[in-house]
Amino acid sequence: MTLPPRVLVAAPASGQGKTTVATGLMAALRQRGLVVSGHKVGPDYIDPGYHALATGRRGRNLDPFLQGEQRVLPLLRHGATVGAPADIAVVEGVMGLLDGAVGRAGFASTAHVARLTRTPVLLVVDVSGTSRSIAALVHGFATFDPQLTVAGIILNKVGSATHEAEIREAVAVTGVPVLGVLRRDPALDTPSRHLGLVPAAERAAAARRTVDALAGHVAAGVDLAAVVAVARRAPALPGPAWEPAAELGGLTVDATVAVAAGPAFTFRYAETDDLLAAAGVRLAPVDPLRDPALPAGTAGLYLGGGFPEMYATDLAGNAPLRRAVASAAAAGLPVVAECAGLLYLARDLDGAPMTGVLPLHARMTDRLVLGYREARAATAGLLADAEEPVTGHEFHRTRVEPLAESAPAWRFQPRPSAAHGTPAPTLDGVVAGPTGQVHASYLHVHWAGHPRLAARFAVAAHRHATGVAVPLPRRSADAPAPAAVRASTVDPAAAAGPPSIGRVTLVGAGPGDGGLVTRRGLERLAEADVVVADRLVPHALLRELPAGVRVVDVSKVPRGAFVPQERINEILVEEARAGHHVVRLKGGDSYVFGRGMEEVLACRAAGVPVEVVPGISSAVAVPELAGVPVTHRGLTQGFTVVSAHLPPGDPGSTVDWAGVARAGTTIVLLMAVQTLPEVAAALLAHGMDPATPAVSIENGGTPQQRILPARLDGIAAVAARHGLRPPAVTVVGAVAAFADTGHPATV
Numbered sequence: 092m093t094l095p096p097r098v099l100v101a102a103p104a105s106g107q108g109k110t111t112v113a114t115g116l117m118a119a120l121r122q123r124g125l126v127v128s129g130h131k132v133g134p135d136y137i138d139p140g141y142h143a144l145a146t147g148r149r150g151r152n153l154d155p156f157l158q159g160e161q162r163v164l165p166l167l168r169h170g171a172t173v174g175a176p177a178d179i180a181v182v183e184g185v186m187g188l189l190d191g192a193v194g195r196a197g198f199a200s201t202a203h204v205a206r207l208t209r210t211p212v213l214l215v216v217d218v219s220g221t222s223r224s225i226a227a228l229v230h231g232f233a234t235f236d237p238q239l240t241v242a243g244i245i246l247n248k249v250g251s252a253t254h255e256a257e258i259r260e261a262v263a264v265t266g267v268p269v270l271g272v273l274r275r276d277p278a279l280d281t282p283s284r285h286l287g288l289v290p291a292a293e294r295a296a297a298a299r300r301t302v303d304a305l306a307g308h309v310a311a312g313v314d315l316a317a318v319v320a321v322a323r324r325a326p327a328l329p330g331p332a333w334e335p336a337a338e339l340g341g342l343t344v345d346a347t348v349a350v351a352a353g354p355a356f357t358f359r360y361a362e363t364d365d366l367l368a369a370a371g372v373r374l375a376p377v378d379p380l381r382d383p384a385l386p387a388g389t390a391g392l393y394l395g396g397g398f399p400e401m402y403a404t405d406l407a408g409n410a411p412l413r414r415a416v417a418s419a420a421a422a423g424l425p426v427v428a429e430c431a432g433l434l435y436l437a438r439d440l441d442g443a444p445m446t447g448v449l450p451l452h453a454r455m456t457d458r459l460v461l462g463y464r465e466a467r468a469a470t471a472g473l474l475a476d477a478e479e480p481v482t483g484h485e486f487h488r489t490r491v492e493p494l495a496e497s498a499p500a501w502r503f504q505p506r507p508s509a510a511h512g513t514p515a516p517t518l519d520g521v522v523a524g525p526t527g528q529v530h531a532s533y534l535h536v537h538w539a540g541h542p543r544l545a546a547r548f549a550v551a552a553h554r555h556a557t558g559v560a561v562p563l564p565r566r567s568a569d570a571p572a573p574a575a576v577r578a579s580t581v582d583p584a585a586a587a588g589p590p591s592i593g594r595v596t597l598v599g600a601g602p603g604d605g606g607l608v609t610r611r612g613l614e615r616l617a618e619a620d621v622v623v624a625d626r627l628v629p630h631a632l633l634r635e636l637p638a639g640v641r642v643v644d645v646s647k648v649p650r651g652a653f654v655p656q657e658r659i660n661e662i663l664v665e666e667a668r669a670g671h672h673v674v675r676l677k678g679g680d681s682y683v684f685g686r687g688m689e690e691v692l693a694c695r696a697a698g699v700p701v702e703v704v705p706g707i708s709s710a711v712a713v714p715e716l717a718g719v720p721v722t723h724r725g726l727t728q729g730f731t732v733v734s735a736h737l738p739p740g741d742p743g744s745t746v747d748w749a750g751v752a753r754a755g756t757t758i759v760l761l762m763a764v765q766t767l768p769e770v771a772a773a774l775l776a777h778g779m780d781p782a783t784p785a786v787s788i789e790n791g792g793t794p795q796q797r798i799l800p801a802r803l804d805g806i807a808a809v810a811a812r813h814g815l816r817p818p819a820v821t822v823v824g825a826v827a828a829f830a831d832t833g834h835p836a837t838v
Contacts, residue, residue: 093329094164094180095128095171096322098242099210101184101201103228107217108247108273110138113183115309116318118145118302120179123315128170128177132204133185134463134484134535136358136396142183144302148174149361153182155207156192156199156463157482157537163207164638165333166362166539172332173365179322182210188232188239192463199463202236209326209638211242213270213318218258219248226261233267237630238642242321243270245313250275266794270321271313328638335362335369338542340564344371344553348391353378355406356431358396363538366545372552379435383411391425391552392416394432396535400440400455400489407443420448420529425473425551428531430487433520436531437491449521449531450495461486464534466501472522473530473551474544481541483534485519498522500532528555593620593667595694597675597687599706605631607712607792612704620671623662627678627818629792656686660693667699678709678818708732710759713791713820717798718831721757726825729756735763739773752777757824764817768807774823779803784827789819800830 100113113129121127129142129150134157139150151170153163171177184201191200205212214232218225225246233241244262249255249272259269309315348367350359356379364374375386380402385392399406407413416436420426426436426448434440437451445453464483468475475481481501500520520532528551538545543563550561596619598612607629616622616632619640624633626646633642643662645654659675666673675690687703694701710732714721721730731754737744751758752774763770767787775781781804789797801809803823810821822830 092168092172092332093327094168094208094325095177096319097167097171097180097182097208097210097325098318098322099132099182099184099201099205099208099212100215101188101205101212102215102217103232104187104190108215108245109183110141111305112213112215112245112247112271112273112309112313113181114138114141114145114302115305115307116313116315117142117181118306119310119313119315120181120319121146122306122310125178125319126175128180130167130170130180130182131185132182132201133199134486134537135185136360138183139361140357141298141302142181144299145306151361152537153204153208154199154537154540155203157484158540160207160639162333162539163204164328165331167208168330168332169334169365170361179319182208188212188214189236202239206236206238206642207638209328209634211240211321211325213321214241214244214267215247216244217247218254219250219275222254222257223261225258226265229262229267230265233265237624237626237628237633238636240634241267242324243268243317245269245271245273247273248275249273268317270317271309273308273312276308330638333362333539335365335539335542338539339366339370339546339549342370342546342549342561342564344549344561346371346390346549346552346556347373347375347386347388348393348548348552349375349377349386349389351379351392351394351397351432351435352376353380354397355380355399355402356395356397358429358431358535359393360537360539363393363395363545366538366542367549370546370549372549377412379409379412380405381409383409384415385412385419388556389419389424390556391548392419392427393548394426394428394435394531396429396486397431399431399434403440403443406435406440406445410444413444413446416446417448420446420524423525423528423555425548425555426524426529426531427474427548428529429535430485430533433491433531433533434489436529438494440489448529449523450497451491451493451521453489453491456488456490458490459486459488460533464501465504466519466534467504469500469502469518470498470522470527472498472500472527474547479543481534481536481544483536485533486535487533498527500530501534503534592699593669593671593673594700594702595663595667595673595675595690596702596704597690598677598704599687599708600628600632600676600678605629605635607707608632609704609706612706615672615674615702615704616676618672619674621666621673622676623659623666623673624676625678628676629678632676656689660690663690663694664697664699667694668697677706709791709818709820710761713788714759714786714822714826716792717786717788717796719786719788719822719829720826721759721822723826723829727755727757729754730759730824731756732759732761733763735760735766735770738766738769740769748773749777752779757822757826760821760823762817763821764810764815764819767810767815767821771803771807775804779823783823784825784830785821785823786827786830787815787819787821788830789815791818791820798830798832800827800832 102109117127117129127146129146131138131152142150171180188201191197428436434453436448437445437453438447440453466481468479471477499518500522503517523529553561596615600608621641623643645659691701739748783803785803785806787799787810799809
């Protein structure tokens, strides 16, 4: 099965207009006759509700933390094909493009999902209060992560035609096209609660009107044809769709499960229903606000999330259902309750009586509790064996206070940031009932990431309905709890024992032009599990990596991101020992004055198999891309390549500058941006003609390439005047006169 055309709507930060654009885009495309599937990055339940109104099909989440990286692509395929194949998938991001789980280096961010699914990004930017500065912001997002394709921007909250023209002119230099301009429109403001919109199910007709208005707003301001064209350029990645029956190992039961519905209980992932239905469970909605009894034949009860605190009085007023739930739980009914469900099972909520299944008081507070959680089952019960790990998400402003001692459901593991918890483990929830068959907690778990929870609940409901025990299927490959970030760096298949050692391949590539890499280098990239790359590699090579390949950035940017060489050596060894095929990718040929040999020796010393696949040296390729041949039969029959990272006279330098000056060949200077004045002075002092042509080439072979021609006695001044920055190569010699000074990037 192949992924459909798709786009991902992202933003620099929350509050920029992602939901407005994503929801409006879904609805506008649907109004034009396309079948649209809506998806949301992260754990949020509310935005998918609006997506469902816009598309006519259930909104679905994509979350590497909750579901496991390996399921993100299959879940996208599933959501885009279930019911009817979608013509286009629109994915709404979360927070800022690069913001993910706190303390985990962007894991589960919008960018992470874009990389996993190879989806082009539409960047929505709120331009109120600024104009030309937007160009710098767009340039940064377009170039920061070479694995991302920022295919277009949508300017939101534009104030006037003059404002728009000023931004368009500035943004044009980035090369990222403006695909939409949306004016300020207070009429589109949607009521919000906590960190998101009020759920669509709570607003019904008003939410429908909002979505229709968003469709018109986006259709009027966005080039829909251009967006569809961007979506169709996304690579058609083949592979299997997520299959709930396969995740359950073919489990088949016979039971009816009541699922809480209505305005007070709007939080339930679509895949929860898919899994239970695949097991043979019949899902029967029950509205705790209105329905007086559980559905006939109820053998299990699922109480999802929502905002019951907003409806506490009405929930309390439905005493018949409260009594029915309490009686059924006391008689052994399997009950799963998450967050809002936990509150409904409490003795009371802000003084309003609830079902009383659990000995708890619940109350609203001013403190928002929010974040990803790694947890283990603190008590064996309905959903998990003791110490069974899960990942989940917590989101609430309430607090429960126990009235009696009870068995906890989960033990949250220490969290990596003070902002999202204390460094100590925390107990959460309650396991209760005659047989421990009531499982209630604040933790929202995405069952697609942990299908065994769905299987256990289905089996328990079957037993309650029929009295017959059905064996659980063999344990599936549930999503691993990502201890630190390394959930994505260690092969889950290796968990059962020591992994077989992988290998490291050092591949030279570029510079700048992704076509300047050998066939063998491309073959090794196609086989890679992990690519360890720096900022000089051609971005096109990273964008073309197979889905799921992880890229580790080990840049050495002066006064910027800097990974010491010793750490790079360690990363290569660690990844190979985890069983991965690691490709160390560097711009140019990293073994001409690069430090590739140190990496080879480190791997050999660690017993890691290592292979070198040379590339085209930047000493040859960069000058050629600037129109400068490094040799010419009538002018110079050879060339000398010199690393000038240490200036002449430095005790650590091994370069014989007098010999270089006397050689009479073309001189190619690498790593000489900072030392260019000293190098030029040394060459002149050792007898080189001051009129010798020289040229500095910055960002060779990229759209940002600059060519700075001069003479030897003036090249340092020209480079300083124009702010020459790494990476750059300087050529000194008669052939430098061939520099392509007509190049559009020439200064």
